[in-house]
Amino acid sequence: MAISHPPLIHFICIFILAFEGSLFDSVRSSSSSSSSSSSSISNLESDKQSLISLKSGFNNLNLYDPLSTWDQNSSPCNWTGVSCNEDGERVVELDLSGLGLAGFLHMQIGNLSFLTSLQLQNNQLTGPIPIQIGNLFRLKVLNMSFNYIRGDLPFNISGMTQLEILDLTSNRITSQIPQEFSQLTKLKVLNLGQNHLYGTIPPSFGNLTSLVTLNLGTNSVSGFIPSELSRLQNLKNLMISINNFSGTVPSTIYNMSSLVTLILAANRLHGTLPKDFGDNLPNLLFFNFCFNRFSGTIPESMHNMTQIRIIRFAHNLFEGTIPPGLENLPHLQMYYIGHNKIVSSGPNGLSFISSLTNSSRLTFIAVDENKLEGVIPESIGNLSKVFSRLYMGGNRIYGNIPSSIGNLRSLTLLNLNKNLLTGEIPPQIGQLEQLQLLGLAKNRLFGRIPSSLGNLRKLNHVDLSENNLTGNIPISFGNFTNLLAMDLSNNKLTGGIPKEALNYPSLSMVLNLSSNMLSGNLPQEIGLLEKVEKIDISENLISGNIPSSIVGCKSLEVLTMAKNEFSGEIPSTLGEIMGLRALDLSSNKLSGPIPNNLQNRAAIQLLNLSFNNLEGVVSEGGRAYLEGNPNLCLPSLCQNNKSHNKRRIKIISLTVVFSTLALCFALGTWLHLAKRKSKLSPSSSTDELIKRHHEMVSYEEIRTGTANFSEENLLGKGSFGTVYKGYLNLNEIDGGVYAIKVLNIERSGYIKSFLRECEALRNVRHRNLVKLVTSCSSIDYEGRDFRGLVCEFLSNGSLEEWIHGKRKHLDGSGLDLVERLNIGIDVGCVLEYLHHGCQVPIAHCDLKPSNILLAEDMSAKVGDFGLAKLLMGNEADQCSSITSSYVLKGSIGYIPPDYKSGL
Ligand SMILES: *[C@@H]1O[C@H](CO)[C@@H](O)[C@H](O)[C@H]1NC(C)=O
Numbered sequence: 034m035a036i037s038h039p040p041l042i043h044f045i046c047i048f049i050l051a052f053e054g055s056l057f058d059s060v061r062s063s064s065s066s067s068s069s070s071s072s073s074i075s076n077l078e079s080d081k082q083s084l085i086s087l088k089s090g091f092n093n094l095n096l097y098d099p100l101s102t103w104d105q106n107s108s109p110c111n112w113t114g115v116s117c118n119e120d121g122e123r124v125v126e127l128d129l130s131g132l133g134l135a136g137f138l139h140m141q142i143g144n145l146s147f148l149t150s151l152q153l154q155n156n157q158l159t160g161p162i163p164i165q166i167g168n169l170f171r172l173k174v175l176n177m178s179f180n181y182i183r184g185d186l187p188f189n190i191s192g193m194t195q196l197e198i199l200d201l202t203s204n205r206i207t208s209q210i211p212q213e214f215s216q217l218t219k220l221k222v223l224n225l226g227q228n229h230l231y232g233t234i235p236p237s238f239g240n241l242t243s244l245v246t247l248n249l250g251t252n253s254v255s256g257f258i259p260s261e262l263s264r265l266q267n268l269k270n271l272m273i274s275i276n277n278f279s280g281t282v283p284s285t286i287y288n289m290s291s292l293v294t295l296i297l298a299a300n301r302l303h304g305t306l307p308k309d310f311g312d313n314l315p316n317l318l319f320f321n322f323c324f325n326r327f328s329g330t331i332p333e334s335m336h337n338m339t340q341i342r343i344i345r346f347a348h349n350l351f352e353g354t355i356p357p358g359l360e361n362l363p364h365l366q367m368y369y370i371g372h373n374k375i376v377s378s379g380p381n382g383l384s385f386i387s388s389l390t391n392s393s394r395l396t397f398i399a400v401d402e403n404k405l406e407g408v409i410p411e412s413i414g415n416l417s418k419v420f421s422r423l424y425m426g427g428n429r430i431y432g433n434i435p436s437s438i439g440n441l442r443s444l445t446l447l448n449l450n451k452n453l454l455t456g457e458i459p460p461q462i463g464q465l466e467q468l469q470l471l472g473l474a475k476n477r478l479f480g481r482i483p484s485s486l487g488n489l490r491k492l493n494h495v496d497l498s499e500n501n502l503t504g505n506i507p508i509s510f511g512n513f514t515n516l517l518a519m520d521l522s523n524n525k526l527t528g529g530i531p532k533e534a535l536n537y538p539s540l541s542m543v544l545n546l547s548s549n550m551l552s553g554n555l556p557q558e559i560g561l562l563e564k565v566e567k568i569d570i571s572e573n574l575i576s577g578n579i580p581s582s583i584v585g586c587k588s589l590e591v592l593t594m595a596k597n598e599f600s601g602e603i604p605s606t607l608g609e610i611m612g613l614r615a616l617d618l619s620s621n622k623l624s625g626p627i628p629n630n631l632q633n634r635a636a637i638q639l640l641n642l643s644f645n646n647l648e649g650v651v652s653e654g655g656r657a658y659l660e661g662n663p664n665l666c667l668p669s670l671c672q673n674n675k676s677h678n679k680r681r682i683k684i685i686s687l688t689v690v691f692s693t694l695a696l697c698f699a700l701g702t703w704l705h706l707a708k709r710k711s712k713l714s715p716s717s718s719t720d721e722l723i724k725r726h727h728e729m730v731s732y733e734e735i736r737t738g739t740a741n742f743s744e745e746n747l748l749g750k751g752s753f754g755t756v757y758k759g760y761l762n763l764n765e766i767d768g769g770v771y772a773i774k775v776l777n778i779e780r781s782g783y784i785k786s787f788l789r790e791c792e793a794l795r796n797v798r799h800r801n802l803v804k805l806v807t808s809c810s811s812i813d814y815e816g817r818d819f820r821g822l823v824c825e826f827l828s829n830g831s832l833e834e835w836i837h838g839k840r841k842h843l844d845g846s847g848l849d850l851v852e853r854l855n856i857g858i859d860v861g862c863v864l865e866y867l868h869h870g871c872q873v874p875i876a877h878c879d880l881k882p883s884n885i886l887l888a889e890d891m892s893a894k895v896g897d898f899g900l901a902k903l904l905m906g907n908e909a910d911q912c913s914s915i916t917s918s919y920v921l922k923g924s925i926g927y928i929p930p931d932y933k934s935g936l
Pocket residue numbers: 107108110111121
């Protein structure tokens with residue numbers, strides 16, 4: 034049946050198409066480098082021939098040629114992107130930005146000697162930059178940002194004495210910063226960010242007296258910050274974040290009154306801020322010293338910088354108190370000082386919040402993980418109308434949550450986790466209609482959960498765990514239509530689980546109601562949670578049968594119902610949940626046989642049915658914890674003689690436990706999890722699993738986890754973003770390796786791509802789809818939007834790498850036939866699911882071998898939904914006609930990769 038599955042055939046077509054495509058590419062690029070010789074009839078004719086050569090260097094013009102106007106028979110002055118001087122005799126400007134050009138920049142560029150502006154940004158050019166570019170001595174503007182240019186910087190660039198703007202942001206240039214740059218005395222903007230530059234900043238940069246902007250962010254530049262930079266009297270923007278700078282900041286830098294932007298985040302800098310810091314930098318608007326080792330106190334003068342917009346020095350070693358004067362900063366937008374050692378004491382220890390009520394543009398306060406003590410002032414409700422994120426977790430904040438917090442109508446994130454807050458949750462929180470994350474966990478809150486929280490229709494994450502909350506789960510919780518994760522565990526909640534509070538079609542991460550005193554039956558509606566990965570309702574008083582509707586939880590991987598009062602038989606439908614990896618039903622009153630489909634499921638890594646009343650025959654070789662079920666027996670030992678059963682069941686459970694242990698050892702990740710607690714107890718490891726994937730992850734965490742987005746962690750790069758491998762601690766208990774896709778914010782359409790991918794991944798769950806763990810929507814060190822998606826990491830790379838022989842089995846062999854078939858079937862299944870199994874059909878629109886990823890066991894998963902389309906309503910039309918017609922007919926939605934640029 035599997036072999037005749039239609040998707041397989043299509044898949045093989047994809048295979049061949051992709052392979053052919055890359056073959057053509059290489060043929061094309063090798064033939065295209067022959068340069069045309071030209072007879073110089075006139076200057077314009079010579080420029081024309083140079084342009085024609087240039088075009089021959091670009092090699093993806095087969096499907097859609099943005100340079101189709103460039104033909105021999107017309108004047109180059111009329112060509113796309115070309116501008117001539119007034120008499121139409123010379124080409125003076127070339128703007129080919131954003132045309133999707135691949136290939137390389139032809140050395141004939143050096144013959145366009147009248148060029149004053151060359152703009153090639155936002156293409157896919159690979160390098161290197163030809164040294165002939167140094168002949169363009171009239172050039173003022175050179176922008177080649179956002180390409181894939183490799184290799185060295187052409188040192189001859191020093192001949193370009195008129196250059197004012199040099200922007201090579203986001204390429205793959207591996208080079209030291211050439212000393213020769215310091216001869217470009219007219220240079221105003223030098224942007225070399227997001228490359229692989231190393232070495233140090235040459236002190237002679239102090240000669241670049243026209244320089245206004247120096248951006249070296251996200252490279253590997255090291256050494257000290259040269260004090261000579263302080264000679265640059267026009268310098269407004271100094272941005273060197275995410276490098277390896279060490280030492281202290283030269284004191285003269287703190288005297289550069291021209292500075293508007295000072296961004297030194299994520300280096301290895303130390304030292305203290307001078308007392309008069311704020312008085313000598315009157316123009317500073319953007320200040321970011323995050324992730325360094327700065328120490329000492331916050332200078333009081335910082336609050337004299339009355340124009341400042343952004344103050345960020347989180348993740349340093351600052352101590353002392355928050356100085357007074359924050360009320361002097363009316364333009365402040367972000368105050369981000371988390372993860373330091375800043376103290377405050379007494380009930381007024383948080384009075385800085387009152388001072389910030391003067392800042393009418395404030396959107397962001399993060400003071401989390403410090404040593405702040407005090408009571409949240411009522412005045413918090415007077416923060417700006419646009420205030421949207423409040424991080425105060427991990428301090429020593431006590432007292433009640435003031436009801437005035439309900440005035441912050443723009444709030445999207447409220448994190449007060451890990452404090453000493455008492456009292457009841459103010460019902461006014463229900464007025465925060467924009468709220469997406471509510472974290473009040475690990476406090477001492479008591480009383481009932483206000484039903485007004487049901488107004489928070491945009492809530493994604495709610496964590497009220499580890500408090501002393503009592504009463505029922507409000508029925509109004511059924512209004513959380515956007516919920517992804519809910520944790521109410523470790524409280525004293527009573528009553529039944531309301532069926533309304535299970536109607537979460539979007540809930541895809543975790544539902545944790547464990548360790549409460551919930552009673553009654555588990556409603557049938559549990560089966561509505563069709564996307565949820567983990568359910569934990571252990572340690573409650575829930576009774577009755579396990580509803581067979583549980584099979585509706587199609588995406589379930591971990592189900593923990595231990596230590597309740599469940600009775601009746603285990604529904605056989607449980608065995609139909611294909612992705613189930615861990616099932617813990619221990620310490621209940623379940624009876625009857627173990628369903629066969631559960632016993633024999635290889636996918637289940639942990640099955641704990643101990644301490645119930647199960648009976649019947651256990652299949653030999655099955656693996657499960659079965660202790661404390663006196664009526665179970667192995668077939669070879671099974672007789673009707675009940676008097677011997679006790680001894681037998683001991684033998685059975687011992688052998689079963691030992692074989693389970695052995696298997697656990699084989700399963701690396703599980704071992705890793707289990708080892709963290711001293712005993713290998715099944716319920717503790719499921720607990721830990723459930724606790725994972727809980728919090729939205731911050732930019733800082735992603736940056737640290739990928740070692741500054743380092744090359745070693747780079748998994749791949751596409752037009753919409755870059756994928757890194759990274760280690761993330763998604764909460765304090767557990768960390769792991771994830772694939773992190775960083776969306777390329779500079780390219781148009783990225784937001785759409787991000788939203789699409791989120792939406793697609795949120796809406797679909799399938800074992801052959803790469804799983805979205807969480808997402809990051811934040812602001813990077815330079816104040817720009819940052820969007821990241823955290824997905825599961827698949828260790829065996831992409832299918833493309835296997836096809837091209839970049840990956841091989843240990844014995845050097847490639848994919849064998851069975852593996853190819855299996856991959857075909859996996860991909861076929863997932864396409865079948867995408868088109869028919871989801872609520873909303875989805876066309877992937879970008880299926881190609883590089884988006885098919887292989888797990889450790891060589892099973893295939895489909896990833897990269899950046900171009901996916903949810904085929905609902907009119908949106909179906911947005912997919913190009915080829916795909917949508919295919920998809921709507923229920924066949925494979927496949928667009929050859931080349932169409933991508935046209936989308
Ligand atoms: C450019 O095209 C316009 C018409 O589109 C034509 O009138 C003009 O002569 C052309 N210029 C040159 C230099 O060919």
